[in-house]
Amino acid sequence: MLLKGLILAGGYATRLRPLSCTKPKLLFPLVGTPLIERMIEWLGRGNVKEVILAVNHLSDKLRMEVGSKKSGSGVFLSVEETPLGTGGPLRLADKLLAGENPVVVVNGDVAADIDLESLTRTHEMSGADASMTVFSVRDTRPFGLVTLDSDDRIVGFEEKSPLNRGPGWINAGVYILNQNVIEMIPKGRAVSLEREIFPVLAKRGKLKGWKHSGFWYDIGKVQDYVTANMELLARPGYLPGRSGGLAPISSIEQPIYLGDGCLVGKDSKIGPRAILSAGVKVKRGAKIHDSIVFEESVLGENSLVEGSVIGEATTIGKNAVVGSGSIIAGEVTVPDGMTLKPGSIVLN
């Protein structure tokens, strides 16, 4: 069965600032590949051949990406004039989703290897109006906590409870919704699926949980984004084996990732745990480890970058030092010789 999918991609990603000031969350590179590319490929494997991106914030950048050949075919944009929350975009796109039953809905900050075919099959057989992928975590507080009965029906749903109840099942942000659920969403205003729709379905016994046990990351916070990258970097067999141009005299300590067209100068030291997106230039004598660099940035001669994230098209000057835990926004220049203390945040 071919399906249509909708990716919720219109949030402001405030917890990823300042990196998200110039780049929508869906274009954040996950080990060098934009999240949207990974998502569309994953949705395609699950028979989702048409994808609607529900956007408003930084939609021009997403539009350009969708227009480019990599993620383009079968992808449509639905642009909100004002943010419609996690439910309103489904109502807004109901013409694009017309006649589809069921529809796959995905939060635009999830990186996972959920088996969509199996999820859809289980949903079809369950008689539920909606199925929610659930994932087991040690601390449920930052997430939507779900309570399941012995048939995996969701009988309780509590969004971001401040109480620490220890390990439990949480909403993993990937849903299968029948058309009647989309019809439940009020028109023309912001609606939260999590607060307004799922609790009602749970009460009616029409919300099924589907337990996912592979990998799952919510990349909505900088720390979680870094963890997802580093764990995926270390995961054998997960990465496409790409490499850029590496100077023979530079020193490498694995694991590292070099995107297409990276240039690495003489006497530089890359790694361990350095992820450089496409087109990054590491000049002579520069050192980088435990860090992520977005595309087209430049690390100047003899600069040092430790445990940090550097946005796209940023230049780190000659002899500059970026201390551990720093976040440098995209399109920034750190002057030659400057030392940024650990934990520095540099805005655009």
Ligand code: GTP
């Ligand atoms: P924070 O500001 O850091 O909370 O991030 P966020 O609002 O981008 O993400 P949140 O985790 O709150 O939302 C979950 C998903 O829903 C994300 O993929 C968001 O992009 C998306 N989302 C949130 N609000 C909207 C909205 O008003 N419209 C659309 N289309 N998507 C939304």
